[in-house]
Amino acid sequence: MAAEAILMTLSSLYGKRILLRRMVDSLVLRGGEQALDVGCGRGMLLLETASRLPRGRVTGIDLWSTxxxxxxxxxxxxxxxxxxxxxxxxxxDTGDMRQLPYADASFDAIVSSLAIHNLPTETDREQAVREIARVLKPGGQLALLDFRHTALYAQVLREAGLDVRRLWPEFRMFPWVWIVRGRKA
Structure with a gap:
């Protein structure tokens, strides 16, 4: 248990920051996009994304569960x-990722970190990922980081018509995580 606590602390202090930075870098943002962070929490990924958008805007949505x-x-x-x-x-914004309060094709980029797995059922997680695909603009990109259910996210996104890659596990975080990257045709 002590080793697990040490790994989680190091992951939070260092690994997560490095991984989120690389995840946002992989989107190759030009600076004027409209982005969405689903399950933004206190804003680490939200602000990492905003730092790349001097002429754009990033919206964070969460239910604010403690x-x-x-x-x-x-x-x-x-x-x-x-x-x-x-x-x-x-x-x-305050809202539920299973029913995003945005019009179809609203965002150029969508990111999420360690949020979708918190939904209680597979049906809920599928609905959230379908909503993410719905609000992504044609040509838009997404990057979803999680430690569970990422194969399901990739499958649902493919069914929604996105070109999707589920990357190898990342060990910079504990527990290790996968990133699902996609682009909408």
């Missing part, structure tokens, strides 16, 4: 964006 993340609140995320000097590039 079951998996202490201090998870829209106010905390807004404060983090303010402290990072990116409040003008960030919009924070």
């Amino acid at each position: 079951r998996d993340q202490s201090g998870n609140a829209a106010e905390a995320t807004a404060r983090n964006a303010e402290l990072a000097g990116m409040a003008d590039r960030v919009q924070i």
